[in-house]
Amino acid sequence: MAITSSAEIVDLGSVPLRELNQRLHDLANGTSGPTRWRVQNPSGTHAVAAGVDAEVEIEIEGHVGYYCAGMNKRATVRVRGNAGPGVAENMMSGVVIVDGNASQSAGASAHGGLLVVHGDASARCGISLKGADIVVRGSVGHLSGFMAQTGRLVVCGDAGEALGDSIYEARIYVLGRPAGLGADCVEKELRDEHRAELRTLLDRAGIDGVDPADFRRFGSARQLYNFKIDNVGEY
Amino acid sequence: MSALADWSLRESYLFDRKVIAEIQRAAREGLYDIRGFGAKRRLPHFDDLLLLGASISRYPLEGYRERCNTDVVLGTRFAKRPIELKIPITIAGMSFGALSAPAKEALGRGASEVGTSTTTGDGGMTPEEREHSQILVYQVLPSRYGLNPDDLRRADAIEVVVGQGAKPGGGGMLLGHKISDRVAAMRDLPAGIDQRSASRHPDWTGPDDLEIKIGELREITDWEKPVYVKVGATRTYYDVQLAVKAGADVIVVDGMQGGTAATQDVFIEHVGIPTLPAVRLAVDALQELGMHRQVQLIISGGIRTGGDVAKALALGADAVSIGTAALIAMGDNSPEYDREYREIGSAAGFYDDYQAGRDPVGISTQDPELAARFDPVIGGRKVANYLRVLTLETQTLARACGKSHVHNLEPEDLVALTVEAAAMARVPLAGTDWIPGLDASAGNPR
Numbered sequence: 001m002a003i004t005s006s007a008e009i010v011d012l013g014s015v016p017l018r019e020l021n022q023r024l025h026d027l028a029n030g031t032s033g034p035t036r037w038r039v040q041n042p043s044g045t046h047a048v049a050a051g052v053d054a055e056v057e058i059e060i061e062g063h064v065g066y067y068c069a070g071m072n073k074r075a076t077v078r079v080r081g082n083a084g085p086g087v088a089e090n091m092m093s094g095v096v097i098v099d100g101n102a103s104q105s106a107g108a109s110a111h112g113g114l115l116v117v118h119g120d121a122s123a124r125c126g127i128s129l130k131g132a133d134i135v136v137r138g139s140v141g142h143l144s145g146f147m148a149q150t151g152r153l154v155v156c157g158d159a160g161e162a163l164g165d166s167i168y169e170a171r172i173y174v175l176g177r178p179a180g181l182g183a184d185c186v187e188k189e190l191r192d193e194h195r196a197e198l199r200t201l202l203d204r205a206g207i208d209g210v211d212p213a214d215f216r217r218f219g220s221a222r223q224l225y226n227f228k229i230d231n232v233g234e235y
Numbered sequence: 236m237s238a239l240a241d242w243s244l245r246e247s248y249l250f251d252r253k254v255i256a257e258i259q260r261a262a263r264e265g266l267y268d269i270r271g272f273g274a275k276r277r278l279p280h281f282d283d284l285l286l287l288g289a290s291i292s293r294y295p296l297e298g299y300r301e302r303c304n305t306d307v308v309l310g311t312r313f314a315k316r317p318i319e320l321k322i323p324i325t326i327a328g329m330s331f332g333a334l335s336a337p338a339k340e341a342l343g344r345g346a347s348e349v350g351t352s353t354t355t356g357d358g359g360m361t362p363e364e365r366e367h368s369q370i371l372v373y374q375v376l377p378s379r380y381g382l383n384p385d386d387l388r389r390a391d392a393i394e395v396v397v398g399q400g401a402k403p404g405g406g407g408m409l410l411g412h413k414i415s416d417r418v419a420a421m422r423d424l425p426a427g428i429d430q431r432s433a434s435r436h437p438d439w440t441g442p443d444d445l446e447i448k449i450g451e452l453r454e455i456t457d458w459e460k461p462v463y464v465k466v467g468a469t470r471t472y473y474d475v476q477l478a479v480k481a482g483a484d485v486i487v488v489d490g491m492q493g494g495t496a497a498t499q500d501v502f503i504e505h506v507g508i509p510t511l512p513a514v515r516l517a518v519d520a521l522q523e524l525g526m527h528r529q530v531q532l533i534i535s536g537g538i539r540t541g542g543d544v545a546k547a548l549a550l551g552a553d554a555v556s557i558g559t560a561a562l563i564a565m566g567d568n569s570p571e572y573d574r575e576y577r578e579i580g581s582a583a584g585f586y587d588d589y590q591a592g593r594d595p596v597g598i599s600t601q602d603p604e605l606a607a608r609f610d611p612v613i614g615g616r617k618v619a620n621y622l623r624v625l626t627l628e629t630q631t632l633a634r635a636c637g638k639s640h641v642h643n644l645e646p647e648d649l650v651a652l653t654v655e656a657a658a659m660a661r662v663p664l665a666g667t668d669w670i671p672g673l674d675a676s677a678g679n680p681r
Contacts, residue, residue, distance in 0.1 A: 021454050046447050051384055051455030067438070067451040071384040086438035086451075090382055105438040109379035111423065127437040128379055130423040147433060149423045166431070168424055225428035226411050227266070 007059070008034035013041035017048065024075075027054035044084065049077050052094075069096045072113065085122075088115045091132055104141065107134045110151070116205040123160065126153040129170050135205035145172050145218075146182065154201050156210055164218050168225075172218040173198055175210060186221040257500075268500040269408070271333075271589025271599060273401055273492045273537065273559055278509045280492070280537055281546040283656030284649050285665060288635040296634040303630040304640040307554050309531045310392060310461020310484040313453070317484075318370055318392055318461055320554065321350030322626045323641055324544060326618075327489075327535050327558035328374045328394065328465075330356025332409050332418040332430075333496030333589065334562075335606035336363055337614065338598040341565055343368035344611060345618020349626070354394060354556075357407055357432050359421050360386040367615070372463065375452065377406065378432035380422040384455055392485070393452055394463040395445070397436075397474075400493030400536040403467025403507045407432030408497050413592040415601040442477040449482045463487050468513035468536065469506075475520035479530050487556065488517045490536025494559035496599065497590035510536035510547075512659035518551030527551060541628020548629070549644035550660060557625075564621035565614045566596045 010020045020039065027033050039060040042048050046065035049058050053073040060068070063081035072091045079087070082100035091110040098106075101119035108124065110132030117125075117134070123141035126134045129148035139157030146162070148170030158176035165182020172185075173194070181187075190213070198212035246252065257268065289295035296303060310317035326346045331339050333356065340363045346353040347369035354372040355364065359381020365371055373390030375382060387393065398404060409418075409430040419426040439448045449462050464478040465487035478486050490510025495503065514534045521527040534547045535556035547555050559567075566572075573583035575595035581588060589599035597609030633641045636648045650665040651657035657664040658671035 017454070018458070022457060025457060047451040047454040050451050053384065066444070066447045070451050071387070071455055073384060085444070089438045090379060090384075092383060108437040109382065111383065124437065128433065130379070146437075147431070168428075225425075227408075227429055 007036035007038040007057075009038045009040060011040045012043065012045055012048070017045055021047070021050060021052075024049060024052045024054065024056070024058070027056060028052075028073075042081070046084070049075065052077070063100070069094075072096060082119070083117075087117075088113070088132075091115065101138070102136075106136075107132055110134070114201075114204055116207075120157065125155075126151070126170070126172075129153065133201055133204075135201055135207060137205075137207055139176065142179070143182065145170060145185075148172070152197070152201060154198065154205075154215075156207065164220075166224065167218075167220045169220065171197075173215040174218065175215050178216075178218070181218065184221050184224040185218055188217045188219050190215060190217045269410075269497055269590050270500055270503070270587045271494065271496050271498075272503075272587035273494040274503050275587075276504055278492060278537075279511050279653065279655045279659055280509060281511060281543040283511070283652045284546050284660060284662065285652060286542075286545060286549070286632055286636060286644075287648050287650060289637045293637045295637050296639060298631065298634055301634065302639060303634045305626055305630060307531070307642070309463075309533075309554065312484045312530055313458065313482065314392075314461040314484050315457075315459045316391075316461075318352060320352060320370070322622060323548060323552075323554040323629070324538075324622055324625050325351050325372075325533065325554055325556045326353035326561055327493075327556040328354035328356040328372070328396065329558055329562075330358040330409075330496065331361045331364065331421070332356075332358040332413060332601070333599060335597055335600050335609060336361060336417075337606055337609045337611040338562075338565065339364045340367050340611035341609070341614030341618060342561060343371070344615025345561075345564075345622060346370070348615065348619035349622045351622065352391065355390075357409070358418065359383070360389070361421075365389060367611075374465075376432065377434060377436045378422075378430075379437065380430070380432070387452070387460075388456055390460060392461040392463060393456070394465050394487065395449065395452070395483075396465045397445075397478075398467035398469075398489075399465065399495065400467045400489030400491050400507055400510070401495035402498045402502045403469045403491075404434060405498065405502055405506070406434035408590075410497060410590050410592070413590070413601045415603075418601060442481050445478075446481040453482075461485055463533070465489060467491075467493070468508045468510065468516075471508065471513045471516035472520045475517045475532075476524060479521065479524055479526050483530060485531045485533060486517065486521075487533040487535065488513050489556075490514075490534070492537030493535055494562075495589075509659070510534060510538075511656060514547055514550045514552055515660050521551075528553065541625045541630075541632060544625055544629040545632040545641070545644055546649065548633075548641050549648050550646060553642070561618055561621070562598055564617050565598055565609070566617070567594075567598050569596065572596055 037058045044065040050070035052075040065084040067086045069077040076095045078097040083102045085103040088096040089108040091113045093112045097116045102117045102121040104122040106121045107115040109128040111130045115134045117136045120138035125140040125144040129151040135154040142160035145164040149168040155174045159178040161180045162182035163178040164185030195212040307323045352370035372392045461484040463485040464483040466474045468490045491507035531553040534552040570583045594600040649662040
């Protein structure tokens with residue numbers, strides 16, 4: 001996504017965040033407005049473009065703080081920098097792209113849409129995932145995919161300790177090496193439908209040069225779905 | 236056995252029959268006891284306080300003629316649209332999943348009829364609940380089940396749940412047999428499996444993060460909604476101060492008598508502090524920050540009567556919240572169902588297996604046939620009646636103390652019946668001016 005010179009420019013160096021978010025929110029209420037936005041000087045501001053519900057493109061020129069594009073619906077948000085914790089948390093739909101690295105809890109509890117991190121993502125990437133897709137070009141930290149319910153997490157690098165701990169029905173694909181698997185997470189066969197699914201996800205994320213056949217698939221062993229005393233050592 | 240011989244039997248205080256039964260159940264089943272309801276042990280509570288009615292030095296208001304107002308406004312600190320309640324008693328968060336849809340609807344109907352709020356729970360907001368709740372508080376819980384921005388905006392207030400009194404520090408567990416297709420769909424999980432709720436939020440840790448999280452929720456809702464922070468009562472003084480620092484409009488403190496749908500018995504009975512000291516500690520924290528009445532305080536955990544309400548308000552709460560009592564008002568544990576309770580191994584007055592989903596009254600179940608027994612219109616009327624009685628009782632007591640508003644009740648109107656309650660509530664033991672633990676020269680202990 002490239003924002004052209006016709007975009008609405010908002011400089012957070014002089015415009016309060018509240019004003020930016022209010023203008024973006026007003027689009028959901030039927031107010032007509034620009035469909036392309038460029039946000040300058042975010043300087044680590046939290047909650048930039050949080051709660052947007054409109055088919056707009058928002059490009060953020062720099063690093064953002066916590067919860068950028070939180071609860072996003074329909075919008076395409078690109079961060080030309082690094083993102084703090086909880087980028088695209090609880091996203092419902094749309095696309096969020098981070099050109100740099102993402103801090104912990106990227107895409108936490110996201111229900112829909114696509115989050116792409118072109119750098120690395122830190123701990124708990126895709127924690128409590130509820131249906132969204134996350135593609136990370138680099139590596140992810142520990143406890144990524146913790147209690148992930150549904151949705152897909154694609155990691156083109158390595159994964160930290162306790163990958164997919166207590167995972168439910170989400171699917172995790174890793175090209176590199178997981179440092180360890182969490183409770184009830186197991187490696188599963190990578191079948192043709194998974195390779196096709198991966199191809200689609202990588203294409204949507206704009207990531208080429210990797211072969212879906214080289215990934216490993218991880219998911220739930222479904223042994224902790226109903227409490228059993230025999231599993232007490234896993235709790 | 237002769238009566239005399241029977242009298243010679245001595246039951247162990249340490250290993251009484253309940254303890255023996257639990258040890259043998261644990262040995263038989265190999266699983267800890269999970270149940271609903273709240274703490275059942277004897278705890279210091281509002282029963283251990285008394286109100287000092289007016290006499291010569293204070294004069295009372297005329298009952299039924301002189302007004303004693305009960306309105307409360309919540310969320311005056313930052314929210315553009317604070318909540319205005321007609322009574323200082325709200326309905327606590329209880330999930331659809333733990334409760335049936337008709338039960339949730341009844342809570343909304345009852346609360347709306349008397350001008351107060353009800354609260355969602357783990358699992359999100361149902362359309363029935365929104366439709367029948369004039370004022371609805373939307374919980375943001377660690378599980379984030381069903382959380383979405385549309386419901387966030389549809390809500391009248393937001394409650395960030397850090398913990399609850401029945402299990403501070405613990406997550407939740409909705410057992411698989413209560414997971415109907417509808418509950419499963421709302422939580423993005425397959426039907427029939429246990430749904431574990433995390434004990435920590437997925438995207439923030441600690442008070443500094445909480446401040447940023449609250450800021451995000453305010454941004455998403457354009458600073459319109461009051462943001463509550465709910466904590467289970469443990470280190471209450473510090474939790475309240477940190478919640479204020481994090482930007483809460485309203486703080487909800489849930490004492491260890493607070494109810495639950497499914498928690499380990501050992502957790503319910505052994506973690507947290509009672510509601511009585513919790514309210515005092517919370518008020519201390521707010522007063523020390525100069526935020527008492529600016530950040531409103533809601534107290535919950537074992538509120539049953541107008542006496543409990545009046546005493547909580549006198550200690551400095553702005554409102555109270557009820558959960559278990561509301562379920563009982565709707566018919567939970569009614570003698571009318573004793574035979575059916577006994578058929579499932581319990582009895583009226585003892586039923587606490589909310590986790591099992593076999594509630595014959597149709598409240599704590601997802602079984603369609605059982606849920607259909609519960610009429611939400613009649614249930615709503617009972618809730619409204621009960622809330623009215625609580626309010627009238629509170630007004631009666633406040634008038635007797637000469638108060639034209641229930642918020643004018645104050646600690647000076649209270650004495651304690653026990654040394655423990657006097658120390659916890661920091662009011663004098665009745666008939667004395669002794670407040671155990673208070674050293675006026677050294678400031679307030681905590």
